[in-house]
Amino acid sequence: MKYPLHVIIRKKISSILNGFLSLFSSKKNQQTTVNKDEIKNILIIRPNYRIGNLLFLTPLINELNKQIPDAKIDIIVGMKLAGKILEPLPNVDQVIDIPRKLLLHPLELFRYIKQTRKKNYDITLNISGGSTSSQIVSALVKSKAKASFYSDKLWADFTHVQERGEKAYKHMGLETLEFLRFFNIPIPTLQPNLDIKLTENELNLADNDLQTLLQENNIAKDRKIITIFRNARFDKKISDAWWSEWIDKVSELDNNITFIDILSPDIPEKLNDKVLAYGNRDLRVLGAFFQKCNLYVSADTGPMHLAVAAQAKVLAFFNKTSVEVYGALGEENKTIDIENLSIDDVAKITKDFL
Template sequence: MGIPLHSKIRRHLRSVLNFILAKRFTPRQKTGKIDPEKIKKILLIRINYRIGNIIFTTPLIRALEKKLPDAKIDMLVGASFTKPIIEKMPNVHEVYPVPRSLIKQPIAFYRFIRMLNQKRYDLIISPATGSVSANIAAFLIQAPLKLGIFRPDTWLPFNITVPADEKTLHEALKPLAVMEAFAGTPHRYNRFLDIALTPKEREEGKKLLHEKITKGEKKYIVGLFRDARNDKKIADTWWKTYLHEMQKTAPETAFIDILAPGQSPLSEEIPTISSKNLRNLAKIFSALDAFICADTGPMHLASASMTPTIALFNATDPAYYGPLGEKDKTLQINEMTTEEIAAACREHIDRVV
């Protein structure tokens, strides 16, 4: 299954609009340094509708917390279901979803922009390069300082830009380039995902998980998540074979099937659990000993919950999209047998848990 036609059309239209705007407003590099002491209210713009891309902002959010501990961050996201991921992070104040339908409602759109302008932000940050929707939002919302990453082929409504970090491949770490715009001693920022679950939330996760499964005589509880988008999805027939092999390879492990909304269970042999609230899902992930999945948004959610995550890649490059935790592992499975994959998973779990 490839990329859906409607997604291809949206991408093409965005590219055309970006080309027109870039031709009309020639992009120019605009350097400058921002005084952290003068920044109290920030609007971070990441209007995206995928779980992973919103979680990819967490290294930047934590970096801003370190550099500007007294500043409060409001954030524009795409889908409302991603809001719970971010809204409880320590320095995040408000999270505003921007549904795709908003642009079709002129009065509601005008009121939304007016509401944001009444916030009187000191700084707007748009860390995504080439995002037309983010650039339009940054253009319409007022702030004395607007910070983005320079691209020579993109319309840029910013008065301060920083060069893109060409040495960094991973999409979650590229936004950290904007931290170069702040005056003062450079910091070393965490280069992993972190949604800042509290100890209380982790205890809640244990209770939610233990309502469905307990270790008993087993050594580990490992979660499986089978859903993924387009070509990244791995067939259930493969997962059944893999589960059987894991049960032989790691008999001391209890497995739980973590279901996406509307998904059918993989097997009657193992329990299931699900949650539409992504923050609650992260709590459950945090109670697992390990999490195994394809290349999917919940992979990053588990990694950002500090759960050892094993990602099974079959279509995309983990250098750009793989999990970032110290206890995470990526397997390129196209040239591996299920026996080899199960053995590698067993070895990794024994080593890091």
């Protein structure tokens, strides 16, 4: 994936700053593991504003619930909507959001410091390694143990540090499972999936939305439903012209399909008159809506991982990023690299997969 110049500059400045601060950090008496039987309160730090990166926390959260069922988890994130995605998980106590650019919002930073320092944690997990924001947060919280994987950009005083070593899974969505090593908990040999554990009420709300949308547009109940999400970051985005032609080609192969275009702040209008439109600011209900449809289709983007975490059937179209590292998790889902495929080829794959 190709980043814009301003993102490259920001990453470079952050890297230089962290490298400078790491020269003054203390790395004495660092340990590698804690006794999981003594852990009751866990803090996970992931100040990121991307939906996919937050959903990638769910394998770790769900595995900790299995292995340390009495422990409660707080999560510090970088987006307000994340609370609605993660907070309903059974072992999550609260989700705290911080400003995206922490040092540029001093009043918000002060509010955050007051909120987080009210609680003492048994262990804090720094998911983002050498990230400046993550280390600022790690330095401010009260915690008996503070754990991070090693980075030459670490400057905060972590009590527990490990070398990453070889990962159990190549997919980024399962990378957080590596933090189980700090608890001496084996990483699952059966590949887990993303899972936000939708409630029956959320599924019912989504089903009602879907049925209402179909009834209002006089769509027969026996038609197959494909939801599409057209947005993606930077050069991962697929053009509207491509999507329009793909819909035509799929419809030629199977004329019993209705397409629903998912709207968002970045996509306020539907693609054309051949599709229906739906949107929901409650991301959990949106995920449930994906599950209620026959198929969810998009490029490599956060809502694709939301669909996976909602246990929807997913077909992902990749053109820049690695299928192995970022593709749709789950044996029932499919990810294809469309870079060298014709739209006819992709349409046939879609029809066969549906």
